[in-house]
Amino acid sequence: MTGGTPPKRSPLWIGTHNGTFHCDEVVACFMLKQLEEFQNAEIYRSRDDKALREKCDIIVDVGGVYDPAKKWFDHHQQTFKETFKSVRPEVSDDFNVIRLSSAGLVYSHYGERVIQNILKREKGIQLSPENLQRAFVQIYRNFISELDAIDNGVPMFEGGEPVYKISTHLSARIGKLNPSWQETGVDIEERFRQAMESAGREFVDNVVEVACSWITARDHVREALLQAKSIYPSGEILLLKTFCPWKAHLADLEKEYDVEGVPKLVIFNDGNSWRVAGVPVTPSSFLGRKFLPTPWRGLRDEELSQKAGINDLIFVHHNGFIGGAKTEEAAMLLAKKAVEWPVDQ
Helix, strand or coil, rough: CCCCCCCCCCCCCCEECCCCHHHHHHHHHHHHHHHHHHHHHHHEECHHHHHHHCCCEEEEECCCCEEEEEEECCCCCCCCCEEHHHHHEEEEEHHCCCCCCHHHHHHHHHHHHHHHHHHHHHCCCCHHHHHHHHHHHHHHHHHHHHHHHHHCCCCCCHHHHEECCCCCCCHHHHHCCCCCCCCCCCHHHHHHHHHHHHHHHHHHHHHHHHHHHHHHHHHHHHHHHHHHHCCCCCCCEEHHHHCCCHHHHHHHHHHCCCCCCCCEEEEEEECCEEEEECCCCCCCCEEEEECCCCHHCCCCCHHHHHCCCCCCCCCCCCCEEEECCCCCCHHHHHHHHHHHHCCCC
């Protein structure tokens, strides 16, 4: 990587700006190098538009032009208004708020291929088209959108709800790899390589986590939601046959299946005993749609079993958001009695 006239050392070149680097083009360059055609490409960092266009096969975060046909991916020009939704119309309207950075642009155009190549290399797996689309959207949500928002200076809050969430703090950590004002004689190109390696590791870890854990958890919650009415006629009780993180998945899947607000309690095995947990009003809320009855709260073991009229109970938390039982049968009875309990008692 040089700032002068680039030597012809490689058949393909990725172009970006020189000087201080930012997380968005660092991640954009890393993603491009996960593609077969760019895996051996060199990176040319310059602000000379003529040199960039003459030498580079793809340009990100510099040049003042967004033209995917020419593989020019800048987002700094006043005319640029693209969002994840505008580039990928199939995604939710929720993604029509944050303007894309170079990371979001590259991801929007090449993300599925990047994901599949990483998973093939790291885990030897290939996602189905449906799961690839789910992973594509989720990785944008929990990794790329943060980079887009920070690079574009998007306020986190508009009203009461956050427009995006800070999940990684990657932008700040990558920024610190730039030489400080007191450092001299630093090889900034080496620092850029270090930044790309560091950001790349986190991106790969995120892709693997989403593909190998997040999607599997979602499938478990989906099955529980689809089987809910066989557990209890109203669909208010879910039996999660395999424990996994479930709150955020359930909130999304309720919208997908048009049953928002219906599930009230979730039963699962925590490895040693059974649990009955109240569904929160939002995934991060401490308020529940229906918690366990007040007369049972704070009680344990035999005292709780006698009070509730159910054998093999272990506890009910003093706030009522969760209870425990020794058997699945006891947990099921606990959940059914709780769902049927009068609201004002």
